[in-house]
Amino acid sequence: MTRVPVASSLPDFPWDSLADxxxxxxxxxxxxxDLSVGTPVDAVAPVxxxxxxxxxxxxxxxxxxxxxxxxxxxxxxxxxxxxxxxxPGAVLPVIGTKELIAWLPRLLGFGAxxxxxxxxxxxxxxxxxxxxAGARVQRADGLNRLGPENAGLVYVNSPSNxxxxxxxxxxxxxxxxxxxxxxxxxxxxxxxxxxSWDAEPVSVLDxxxxxxxxxxxxxxxxxxxxxxxxxxxAGFVTGDxxxxxxxxxxxxxxxLMVPFPIQAAMTAALTHDEHEIAQRERYxxxxxxxxxxxxSAGFTVTDSEAGLYLWATRGERGRDTLAWLAxxxxxxxxxxxxxxxxxxxxxxALTATDERIAAAAARLTN
Numbered sequence: 001m002t003r004v005p006v007a008s009s010l011p012d013f014p015w016d017s018l019a020d021x022x023x024x025x026x027x028x029x030x031x032x033x034d035l036s037v038g039t040p041v042d043a044v045a046p047v048x049x050x051x052x053x054x055x056x057x058x059x060x061x062x063x064x065x066x067x068x069x070x071x072x073x074x075x076x077x078x079x080x081x082x083x084x085x086x087x088p089g090a091v092l093p094v095i096g097t098k099e100l101i102a103w104l105p106r107l108l109g110f111g112a113x114x115x116x117x118x119x120x121x122x123x124x125x126x127x128x129x130x131x132x133a134g135a136r137v138q139r140a141d142g143l144n145r146l147g148p149e150n151a152g153l154v155y156v157n158s159p160s161n162x163x164x165x166x167x168x169x170x171x172x173x174x175x176x177x178x179x180x181x182x183x184x185x186x187x188x189x190x191x192x193x194x195x196s197w198d199a200e201p202v203s204v205l206d207x208x209x210x211x212x213x214x215x216x217x218x219x220x221x222x223x224x225x226x227x228x229x230x231x232x233x234a235g236f237v238t239g240d241x242x243x244x245x246x247x248x249x250x251x252x253x254x255x256l257m258v259p260f261p262i263q264a265a266m267t268a269a270l271t272h273d274e275h276e277i278a279q280r281e282r283y284x285x286x287x288x289x290x291x292x293x294x295x296s297a298g299f300t301v302t303d304s305e306a307g308l309y310l311w312a313t314r315g316e317r318g319r320d321t322l323a324w325l326a327x328x329x330x331x332x333x334x335x336x337x338x339x340x341x342x343x344x345x346x347x348x349a350l351t352a353t354d355e356r357i358a359a360a361a362a363r364l365t366n
Contacts, residue, residue: 028329045275051268096233159306191222293361
């Protein structure tokens with residue numbers, strides 16, 4: 001039997017295609033302003049660092065389920081921040097939400113006979129995860145596009161990466177109703193839920209969406225954004241207790257466990273809100289600087305109601321816009337990373353220091 005490398009079934013890693021424009025942007029005399037990747041640049045809050053260090057000497061294995069303190073802190077944070085009611089036992093820590101999304105279809109048992117539905121403009125890992133499971137993928141924002149075909153897993157992402165679009169309660173509720181009629185699971189990627197600007201996002205677990213019943217629903221939350229924990233690889237999934245329990249059993253066998261010091265850091269991040277509020281305001285201030293500069297440079301900004309990105313177009317191919325920006329020492333991400341419908345857009349991240357955001361704004365308006 002001839003071995004087929006898994007990598008052969010996956011798309012090219014998108015960021016590798018930016019080498020030329022990145023080199024061009026780096027040649028700017030005042031240096032590059034890298035707004036291509038949504039990676040945090042601000043320091044981790046001292047209360048989180050202290051929690052991490054406080055258990056650095058613990059030598060034993062962590063539990064896959066997470067500590068009781070972590071699960072309780074996550075449930076309490078969701079109640080406090082988003083008025084959601086979840087059971088601590090239905091919280092499962094994960095090694096960053098990208099890891100969970102990449103393996104979720106496989107962990108749930110989907111395969112070649114199953115369909116995974118992702119947004120038309122979507123975080124690339126949704127498609128990668130489906131391919132790793134051998135499942136079929138269809139991009140659809142309106143589920144009526146699927147016709148009579150049933151799906152096994154439906155992803156929603158609000159606020160969206162890359163567009164910043166916020167789905168309303170009615171839209172989210174219709175997705176849940178459609179999925180329940182067909183026995184599908186809804187996985188809601190909510191890692192930008194706490195970063196709203198012009199519209200208020202809603203969780204799939206909100207009673208107005210779920211009817212108070214979390215059956216068939218999973219909400220995926222990341223601490224990378226408002227707690228600056230991208231380097232810690234810290235996230236969790238919650239929702240349907242039966243599905244979370246199923247994921248836990250598989251993850252125990254696979255050794256997919258969050259390191260104990262990271263669990264302690266997550267507990268601190270979820271217990272204290274001050275750092276999260278301060279970080280959200282930093283991003284609001286950066287958006288207030290960058291958004292008018294982007295518009296003044298002739299861009300049309302669409303959606304971008306929440307999250308960490310401006311979804312913008314100059315009415316041309318996004319790759320041509322990238323070259324124009326690179327001449328000004330600015331690097332963004334092309335819209336085609338996220339699906340064919342994004343070909344004429346670019347994604348501009350707010351995740352740069354105040355100084356670099358100011359530099360980008362100055363270059364766009366001069």
